[in-house]
Amino acid sequence: MSILNKSLFISFEGIDGCGKSTQVNMLMEKFLKSGDKARLVREPGGTKICEEIREVLLKNRDDVMADRTEALLMTASRAQLTKDCILNQLEDGIIVVADRFKDSTIAYQGGGRGLDIDYLLNLNEFATYGLDPDITFFIDVTAEEGSRRHSGKPDRIEGEGFDFQKKVREQYIKLAHMFSKRYIVIDGTLSPDKIHQLIWIEIQNWKK
Numbered sequence: 001m002s003i004l005n006k007s008l009f010i011s012f013e014g015i016d017g018c019g020k021s022t023q024v025n026m027l028m029e030k031f032l033k034s035g036d037k038a039r040l041v042r043e044p045g046g047t048k049i050c051e052e053i054r055e056v057l058l059k060n061r062d063d064v065m066a067d068r069t070e071a072l073l074m075t076a077s078r079a080q081l082t083k084d085c086i087l088n089q090l091e092d093g094i095i096v097v098a099d100r101f102k103d104s105t106i107a108y109q110g111g112g113r114g115l116d117i118d119y120l121l122n123l124n125e126f127a128t129y130g131l132d133p134d135i136t137f138f139i140d141v142t143a144e145e146g147s148r149r150h151s152g153k154p155d156r157i158e159g160e161g162f163d164f165q166k167k168v169r170e171q172y173i174k175l176a177h178m179f180s181k182r183y184i185v186i187d188g189t190l191s192p193d194k195i196h197q198l199i200w201i202e203i204q205n206w207k208k
């Protein structure tokens with residue numbers, strides 16, 4: 001049975017390897033079973049233009065991408081995704097689940113790269129037409145745990161290493177305080193099933 005009967009915009013955030021994709025997939029399956037219409041979007045990517053930007057952003061390269069270029073490309077991709085895949089779905093009453101959204105720019109390009117946070121917040125507002133998630137699940141693990149879990153060849157940003165991931169995590173913790181109304185911090189060391197259970201309870205509570 002449908003649990004919501006209204007649109008809802010949920011984002012998942014956290015450092016690489018925290019378990020976002022695992023939870024996003026479990027949640028999408030749950031929505032499918034409960035009869036709720038839900039659409040998954042992943043950043044950066046999601047439309048043809050976004051996938052082309054993703055390729056430029058993430059491929060390992062010999063030349064060095066400027067931090068500002070990285071921030072602008074990330075937010076350019078987000079602007080396209082917001083317009084093409086998020087705003088219209090929400091208007092149609094569809095639940096949108098985002099595997100990363102605007103907070104990733106603040107955490108990675110702000111916390112990780114050291115770009116000005118206020119400027120990035122403004123840039124994000126512009127890119128997202130002022131849209132905020134209703135709920136943001138921050139799955140929190142230490143940089144040690146994240147890198148222990150990570151397997152396969154890292155992309156350009158994942159390959160930045162341990163100290164970078166630490167700074168990203170610290171910025172997420174600040175964001176959780178800054179946007180405490182929409183943030184739900186989840187202990188990412190719990191089992192995937194337990195985390196999923198906690199997330200589902202929060203979503204059910206939100207509709208009340």
Ligand code: ADP
Binds near residue numbers: 017
């Ligand atoms: P992310 O999308 O945040 O990078 P993933 O969901 O891909 O993270 O998970 C990274 C790795 O950690 C995968 O091998 C996954 O099976 C494992 N994993 C996910 N959630 C948990 C958890 N709660 N406890 C232990 N390992 C986990």
